[in-house]
Amino acid sequence: MRKQCELTIVSQQKIAKDSYELILSGELVRQMTTPGQFLHVRIDGANDLLLRRPLSIAHVDQSCQEVTLIYRASGDGTRRLSGKFIGTRVDVLGPLGRGFPVEEAKQGETALLVGGGIGVPPLYYLAQQLVAQGVRVHAVLGFASEEDVFYEEKFRVLGETWVTTVDGSYGMKGFVTAAIDEAGLDFDVLYSCGPTPMLQTLTERYVGRRAFISLEERMGCGIGACFACVCPLVSGEAHEYRKICTDGPVFPVGEVLL
Amino acid sequence: MRKQCELTIVSQQKIAKDSYELILSGELVRQMTTPGQFLHVRIDGANDLLLRRPLSIAHVDQSCQEVTLIYRASGDGTRRLSGKFIGTRVDVLGPLGRGFPVEEAKQGETALLVGGGIGVPPLYYLAQQLVAQGVRVHAVLGFASEEDVFYEEKFRVLGETWVTTVDGSYGMKGFVTAAIDEAGLDFDVLYSCGPTPMLQTLTERYVGRRAFISLEERMGCGIGACFACVCPLVSGEAHEYRKICTDGPVFPVGEVLL
Amino acid sequence: MSERLRVTLPGLEMKNPIMPASGCFGFGKEYGEFYDLNVLGAIALKATTPEPRFGNETPRVAETKAGMLNAIGLQNPGIEGVIYKELPRFEDKTVPLVANIAGATVDEYIEVAAQLSKQEKISALELNISCPNVKQGGIAFGTDPLVAAELTKEVKAVSAVPVYVKLSPNVTDIVSMAQAVEQAGADGLAMINTLQGMRIDTRTRKPILANQYGGLSGPAIKPVAIRMIHQVSQVVSIPIIGMGGIQTVDDVIEFLLAGASAVAVGTVNFVDPYICPKLIETLPAALDEIGVRHVTELIGGSLQ
Amino acid sequence: MSERLRVTLPGLEMKNPIMPASGCFGFGKEYGEFYDLNVLGAIALKATTPEPRFGNETPRVAETKAGMLNAIGLQNPGIEGVIYKELPRFEDKTVPLVANIAGATVDEYIEVAAQLSKQEKISALELNISCPNVKQGGIAFGTDPLVAAELTKEVKAVSAVPVYVKLSPNVTDIVSMAQAVEQAGADGLAMINTLQGMRIDTRTRKPILANQYGGLSGPAIKPVAIRMIHQVSQVVSIPIIGMGGIQTVDDVIEFLLAGASAVAVGTVNFVDPYICPKLIETLPAALDEIGVRHVTELIGGSLQ
Numbered sequence A, B: 001m002r003k004q005c006e007l008t009i010v011s012q013q014k015i016a017k018d019s020y021e022l023i024l025s026g027e028l029v030r031q032m033t034t035p036g037q038f039l040h041v042r043i044d045g046a047n048d049l050l051l052r053r054p055l056s057i058a059h060v061d062q063s064c065q066e067v068t069l070i071y072r073a074s075g076d077g078t079r080r081l082s083g084k085f086i087g088t089r090v091d092v093l094g095p096l097g098r099g100f101p102v103e104e105a106k107q108g109e110t111a112l113l114v115g116g117g118i119g120v121p122p123l124y125y126l127a128q129q130l131v132a133q134g135v136r137v138h139a140v141l142g143f144a145s146e147e148d149v150f151y152e153e154k155f156r157v158l159g160e161t162w163v164t165t166v167d168g169s170y171g172m173k174g175f176v177t178a179a180i181d182e183a184g185l186d187f188d189v190l191y192s193c194g195p196t197p198m199l200q201t202l203t204e205r206y207v208g209r210r211a212f213i214s215l216e217e218r219m220g221c222g223i224g225a226c227f228a229c230v231c232p233l234v235s236g237e238a239h240e241y242r243k244i245c246t247d248g249p250v251f252p253v254g255e256v257l258l
Numbered sequence C, D: 001m002s003e004r005l006r007v008t009l010p011g012l013e014m015k016n017p018i019m020p021a022s023g024c025f026g027f028g029k030e031y032g033e034f035y036d037l038n039v040l041g042a043i044a045l046k047a048t049t050p051e052p053r054f055g056n057e058t059p060r061v062a063e064t065k066a067g068m069l070n071a072i073g074l075q076n077p078g079i080e081g082v083i084y085k086e087l088p089r090f091e092d093k094t095v096p097l098v099a100n101i102a103g104a105t106v107d108e109y110i111e112v113a114a115q116l117s118k119q120e121k122i123s124a125l126e127l128n129i130s131c132p133n134v135k136q137g138g139i140a141f142g143t144d145p146l147v148a149a150e151l152t153k154e155v156k157a158v159s160a161v162p163v164y165v166k167l168s169p170n171v172t173d174i175v176s177m178a179q180a181v182e183q184a185g186a187d188g189l190a191m192i193n194t195l196q197g198m199r200i201d202t203r204t205r206k207p208i209l210a211n212q213y214g215g216l217s218g219p220a221i222k223p224v225a226i227r228m229i230h231q232v233s234q235v236v237s238i239p240i241i242g243m244g245g246i247q248t249v250d251d252v253i254e255f256l257l258a259g260a261s262a263v264a265v266g267t268v269n270f271v272d273p274y275i276c277p278k279l280i281e282t283l284p285a286a287l288d289e290i291g292v293r294h295v296t297e298l299i300g301g302s303l304q
């Protein structure tokens, strides 16, 4: 039987404009072994913000049963979350969903990780696992502006890393594709998470290759029961679908319609 | 112009079954000079518990700008309030209403203070002021049961004090009137706060005398604008009324219909 | 106050699109002790009936999740009380006043409308059609398009100022209600009034409100208000004053985008007495953030 | 499970009065991974239409204060999918199942009703009349008493099990709706379905839901549900399954006191997947506290 659980905040830190790194600790962390999975987080016991928020697992430290989430305080819920102190207990459902297929990249191969904004976090845990299994990691991280950049150094430790900003205030100017082109990056396996337009571009470019993208959608239950997060298939009957919360959030490029 | 204000929790303590003593500190306390007035307290920024809660001023220490509230954690709001830690800022509107007419009791006279349950708190601040102006204070405090009793010692310091419990588990068995009768208590001025049946009994007994009772009613605004807390007059036209939040909560016995 | 907040509605020259909602601001006296009422775009006064009314028994309010129920029962000092005791307080004020009028019969409405609309300080009437119609077994005027239209016509005929009809959300088809009163001559709409609701005290087993049922207001009802305004603004050509749970500047913008030309804040005044001036003060920065120069650019912005 | 929680409704022998609400529990598979579904009083399955449906575009949900909007659009695997893929999972289960049936025409309803009611595992039907009626310009079946009664009659005629009609709250007069379907033969009522609502994203200026409007559910709507059940239970003699924002044992008791004979929990399953078993577990202690021996003593308790 699955369980929902309370984790305890052990650290909460602002790491970029409106962006926070939240470290939670507890039993449940033991189950968090797959990058790309997410936690469905209840902001608190107040019922005005009723729904849980899906947040990706950004890093796990099994030695101290700690999981790291990185989130942008953009709306009511994440803003309220950013005000929580160390010691606060957080109601967490998860780990949920199917994460990145780490095993697709074999030892000695090159994995290209492409993250956009708040899509960067899950790639960090992924990068760690890939490196651990002997895969060479190249990371392209796209942000809006200099003040939004986070975790660049942490990625650099794991592999060659390019940072782009839309306004050119830091790193290369433009979108992630600009960096891919300029640096002439190729890969055996591509993993990506970020805004839909970015994923669409990557899909166009790399459909048919070993490429995996992580999607976002507004969710209700997070466990497959409410049909909030459904997306149609690229080929398939009109009523066929995948649920992002349980079949995803990671899909091979070309499987679901973006 | 009036102002609403944030006070800071400096102490929160359980003092009886489900009953808490909350001490708040801040600028605004300077205005809290009249016993029987109340604060309209916002539980927190979450909007599920939308309305403010009226809580009586139980004690004020101007030397350190601290106000004490005593409340029973009975419903959602007070229960949530009881979980707040020291340092939390609390949004408070007040002091509101017209409190007890302290000046009605002259030096050397005897004031009988009759409190029932959660009606006891405002009488404590009143007792202090009466004693300070040379009035002899007799207090009768009624509770449901032994586990509900609070502040008995604090009242004893200020004057002779009788405690009753409905189930007889502590003090005298019965209602406050039992103690008044048994001890043969009389007074120059009577002040009371507690459940409506108690106030009705006191009204029947003492109408025409110098007696003042503090009423409770569900409130919206707390400042006289919403007409939630209105009560009809004993004598007066059908549409005439008093507002508990601004004309009260304290009224002379016999003025408003209970 | 900056020009960019100014909105003009029939009878109402508003410095900004924000006013307190009827019944949630009394006759201005109390909130006038918190701030200068002239900062407001307008003020909707408490419902007035011909004679003074005591209203319902207490308890008259109950809290619900993100909302509240009220059954005040139209307590008010009557036409004379309003004219001689309440309005004089506004003599030196520039804020436009909207008189909310109520009654148990068409004649009662007519009487209040005729008298209050003549008052120099009253810029517009707001016709509260959620009142029970005693001649029709207590069914609210606001639930039948024909009845509401008839009432609107009668009130228009006697009113010296523009008339806004305040729609009840407790209907199957809000669009026909709106169209009916528009055709009957309404100069504008105010929507929404409260949803009918109830709470039962599980210990006493009795309704919390002495009146049993009451009107649900506050943030809980905002999505219903937005939906109804969105539906109605597409089919009427008179302006809408939007309300229902407004609490933040983002809410104000949401109502304007849905099709409201101005907004009213009700319940949240009880939570934060400074809410109206706060919204007015912070609105310009919110407009900057979304690249809007003038607040009127937002009106109906979700429909384009 | 203790005897004191048992309730019996037409077709439904319930161990306790608590079931998950339709559309908020899929076909039981997912929550079955959290706890043993046999602890539940019953289960209302997701709405089923004749053919598989994809439903609306995403986003399909939006949060509102103390509530949420949904516009799933009746996504479901169709009659065959339900019979061959979903129901077999219940073969070894004892929990009674309520099939929620939907359609765009009367014939579609009849088809689903006839087929699902024949299934051994189905104990009752729940007729979702909030669906748009394509033959009447998309106006929901549930907003006109005559249309709803006609539909009820047709479904009753083909159903092998008792039929509960699930009422829409988006009506002027819930009482006539209830009376109409009772007279048409409904064995029970389920109420309330969602209130129609909307949210607009103030940055994009677009509705958050791809479908523009959606159904409001959750604690925000509870007072409307309580009021409607209180009104209806006084005039009908068939039992009511109550729902709308249930989250606590106190809520359960409030619904029973208002006149419901059993309750359904919808939205809050998403907040807490264990909510139903938690309510069932804590109900006895809550009964003790208010001195009630058997849960049935509470039904309609506010009316006495």
Ligand SMILES: Cc1cc2nc3c(=O)[nH]c(=O)nc-3n(C[C@H](O)[C@H](O)[C@H](O)COP(=O)(O)OP(=O)(O)OC[C@H]3O[C@@H](n4cnc5c(N)ncnc54)[C@H](O)[C@@H]3O)c2cc1C
Pocket (backbone or CB within 6 Å): A038, A051, A052, A053, A054, A055, A056, A057, A069, A070, A071, A072, A073, A074, A075, A076, A077, A078, A079, A118, A121, A122, A215, A216, A217, A218, A219, A249, D062, D063
């Ligand atoms: C599988 C998955 C993983 C995610 N991982 C991360 C992450 O690691 N870091 C991060 O910052 N964000 C992540 N997101 C997006 C994150 O869920 C939203 O930013 C967040 O829910 C917004 O909540 P709020 O309280 O700030 O906004 P509000 O506007 O208060 O949210 C209201 C409701 O809308 C939903 N919502 C609003 N925006 C989004 C969105 N973009 N995607 C999904 N739901 C939304 C909320 O969950 C909530 O139910 C992820 C989303 C998904 C689906």
Ligand SMILES: Cc1cc2nc3c(=O)[nH]c(=O)nc-3n(C[C@H](O)[C@H](O)[C@H](O)COP(=O)(O)OP(=O)(O)OC[C@H]3O[C@@H](n4cnc5c(N)ncnc54)[C@H](O)[C@@H]3O)c2cc1C
Pocket (backbone or CB within 6 Å): B038, B051, B052, B053, B054, B055, B056, B057, B070, B071, B072, B073, B074, B075, B076, B077, B078, B079, B118, B121, B122, B215, B216, B217, B218, B219, B249, C062, C063
């Ligand atoms: C002038 C005045 C002074 C008061 N002083 C005290 C005090 O010093 N200590 C104390 O413990 N209590 C006092 N009360 C009662 C106190 O306000 C309620 O117990 C409290 O509001 C209940 O809130 P809740 O969150 O526990 O209950 P909920 O059930 O969550 O409250 C829901 C709503 O109902 C209102 N409400 C519920 N019960 C009451 C009640 N008995 N009276 C008024 N409103 C109620 C709440 O304010 C809130 O708006 C006073 C009441 C008034 C009117």
Ligand SMILES: Cc1cc2nc3c(=O)[nH]c(=O)nc-3n(C[C@H](O)[C@H](O)[C@H](O)COP(=O)(O)O)c2cc1C
Pocket (backbone or CB within 6 Å): B220, B226, C021, C022, C023, C024, C046, C047, C070, C072, C074, C100, C128, C166, C192, C193, C194, C215, C216, C217, C218, C219, C221, C243, C244, C245, C246, C264, C265, C266, C267, C268
């Ligand atoms: C206590 C109270 C009293 C009200 N009295 C009136 C009234 O007299 N006339 C009227 O038209 N609306 C009245 N309303 C409805 C409000 O004006 C408003 O339409 C409704 O509350 C929705 O807005 P809100 O959610 O911001 O409160 C009242 C609302 C409340 C809460």
Ligand SMILES: Cc1cc2nc3c(=O)[nH]c(=O)nc-3n(C[C@H](O)[C@H](O)[C@H](O)COP(=O)(O)O)c2cc1C
Pocket (backbone or CB within 6 Å): A220, A226, D021, D022, D023, D024, D046, D047, D070, D072, D074, D100, D128, D166, D192, D193, D194, D216, D217, D218, D219, D221, D243, D244, D245, D246, D264, D265, D266, D267, D268
């Ligand atoms: C996501 C979602 C899907 C729903 N689907 C259905 C449905 O298919 N059929 C139906 O009759 N009601 C459906 N409902 C309505 C619920 O069954 C219930 O009546 C309503 O949500 C009120 O209860 P709640 O506030 O506890 O959620 C749905 C509700 C939600 C939130």
Ligand code: FES
Pocket (backbone or CB within 6 Å): A218, A219, A220, A221, A222, A223, A224, A225, A226, A227, A228, A229, A230, A243, A244, A245, A246
């Ligand atoms: S969020 Fe409920 S099915 Fe995916």
Ligand code: FES
Pocket (backbone or CB within 6 Å): B218, B219, B220, B221, B222, B223, B224, B225, B226, B227, B228, B229, B230, B243, B244, B245, B246
């Ligand atoms: S609480 Fe609003 S008038 Fe007294």
